[in-house]
């Protein structure tokens with residue numbers, strides 16, 4: 001039960017709300033605030049009121065679990081009106097993160113003081129929403145419309161010092177002194193005559209913006225990508241336009257209408273699902289939250305290539321020393337130089353200072369001797385994708401690494417159990433499958449082998465969070481979750497190109513759906529030689545590489561590129577495609593966009609359902625998170641599993657059955673899909689059944 005306490009410090013009333021974990025503004029919290037206000041007003045000795053929260057944060061926002069349910073009064077707007085209508089000035093004292101409705105509550109107060117480590121923001125856009133408790137009307141009155149547009153459409157939290165500079169907060173406390181500083185601030189306000197200072201009454205900024213009507217069109221023109229496929233940014237801009245154009249109460253009414261529209265949208269439903277799905281991935285059935293985790297104080301990385309360097313950076317970034325092993329000095333030097341170059345690029349962009357670059361580089365030790373990994377708590381292997389090589393390395397490593405060390409492989413497709421079997425500690429072997437670029441991509445697949453111990457899984461999940469990754473647990477299969485599910489999309493894209501759809505049409509269908517880029521654009525970017533090198537059968541990529549077309553980096557690939565790397569359709573690539581189709585005896589035809597979408601994306605839905613049915617993934621939502629974080633699957637669709645439910649499983653199953661007649665196994669509907677379609681169940685709520693890998697060991 002949320003608690004709200006009221007007490008007094010001389011003439012100052014203190015309302016303290018305590019609703020773990022994040023003081024979300026659910027019904028109980030809203031009631032507690034109103035009770036506190038009533039008590040403060042009733043107490044004649046109180047001249048000003050401080051509103052603060054216990055625990056780790058100020059209000060983290062509206063209670064997202066209440067969205068989509070019948071509204072319950074008092075709602076947040078009632079609370080905010082009550083604060084603004086209070087008979088005494090109210091001072092918000094902010095620590096942790098004041099987000100969404102939390103910041104809106106603070107903006108309804110007369111004054112705001114924050115601890116220096118606090119962050120404030122309006123992240124509603126990430127939930128497919130807009131700030132619906134006055135944020136779009138009050139923030140522009142403080143920072144002006146231009147800054148409000150950036151802040152609210154961006155959704156990123158703002159650190160306290162910048163919030164102070166922008167005027168969002170009035171004052172910062174000393175570290176760990178927020179309560180006393182807030183009381184002192186309140187006393188000054190009382191001494192100055194307890195002046196009310198409501199944001200709603202401020203007119204200067206919006207009046208100035210009224211003189212610049214092109215502001216909004218300019219913003220829209222400068223940020224076309226922001227609006228693609230989603231509704232929330234459009235409504236946010238409209239709400240801020242209303243803040244500038246309309247009197248405050250009319251602006252509030254406009255905000256409410258625009259918020260309401262978003263609240264009932266698919267996009268918001270999908271993004272709210274993703275919010276909770278993201279937090280669920282770390283919860284592993286059978287693995288209690290108090291499972292002991294091994295301390296990781298030093299990390300070894302084997303292989304300083306594309307992946308090894310990026311993997312190492314993750315640990316350097318959080319202050320963990322890394323020993324990086326290579327076979328040859330030149331490869332090691334190249335790997336270390338790439339890491340430095342990446343950090344220096346961040347420094348040039350102002351994301352790191354020069355001293356921090358050196359601090360991180362000082363944590364890195366390069367070596368040609370595997371034996372230098374003897375003291376590491378965790379070793380991650382990232383050498384070439386060869387089973388023989390990995391087995392050799394794991395056998396050697398097993399003899400070198402201390403007994404308690406965790407041995408991990410970054411393999412993309414190989415059988416982790418076979419790798420673990422060459423060691424005498426298969427229970428301490430785990431897959432840590434990073435995505436490229438490993439220092440950037442959020443997804444980390446934690447691959448649990450048949451014998452991986454629970455504490456090793458728990459350690460990997462915890463470590464992932466420490467380095468800012470989204471961990472998704474996977475069982476062992478070829479490609480694990482994300483590569484396996486998206487592999488079928490690639491196979492379909494290839495097949496469709498041979499059957500007569502142009503790479504441009506295929507890519508456009510994917511981009512229209514919401515992917516940041518198409519399948520062929522992605523291949524051209526990565527390099528066709530990188531992906532295609534192990535293939536034995538004659539493939540499109542192989543044929544293009546044989547023509548010297550390696551992608552963006554050399555001669556173009558599926559597209560031609562100009563000096564600015566802008567793609568244009570390639571007559572040469574089209575000829576290569578037509579020739580291979582002819583050689584394979586494929587009859588070519590044209591396709592509708594809808595046909596392409598079904599072939600490309602229903603195939604992923606079906607593969608995802610199989611991955612779940614086999615117990616490779618714990619839950620459907622983990623598959624959605626893996627593809628959103630690992631492959632840029634558009635979050636506003638909720639991921640393939642959630643999206644399948646919005647299309648309707650009976651439709652998907654019927655289409656798959658028809659496609660299976662012509663295109664074989666990929667499209668034979670998974671038993672899980674068929675069961676759910678018949679029973680009216682929801683795919684995105686499905687969890688792995690009894691086939692979930694059983695945890696062994698203690």
Ligand code: 3HC
Pocket residue numbers: 021022024025057060061062063064065076097099100101102104123124127129130131132133135276279280
């Ligand atoms: N509503 C309901 N539950 C919430 C919540 C919220 N606003 N914010 C967090 N939670 C829950 C999480 O689901 C999680 O639950 P679990 O432990 O059962 O998985 C728990 O609180 C802890 O959350 P995190 O794991 O995310 O904790 P962190 O310490 O890592 O992060 C945080 C804290 C930065 C506050 C982060 O939780 C966060 O970003 N929360 C959401 C902020 C947000 O989006 N606010 C806007 C809401 S919409 C709104 O306010 C609309 C208004 O304009 C009308």
Ligand code: NAI
Pocket residue numbers: 302303304305306307308325326327328331381382383384385386389393410411412413433434435436
């Ligand atoms: P890479 O070819 O860029 O780098 C491999 C490095 O390992 C080379 O620098 C090589 O010199 C070094 N190496 C080889 N044998 C060694 C040994 N015995 N000791 C120390 N170093 C040795 O390869 P990349 O792309 O980094 O891939 C590494 C692993 O990561 C592979 O298993 C791959 O499947 C996996 N992976 C690759 C991804 C990618 O996008 N490139 C994504 C996710 C996983």
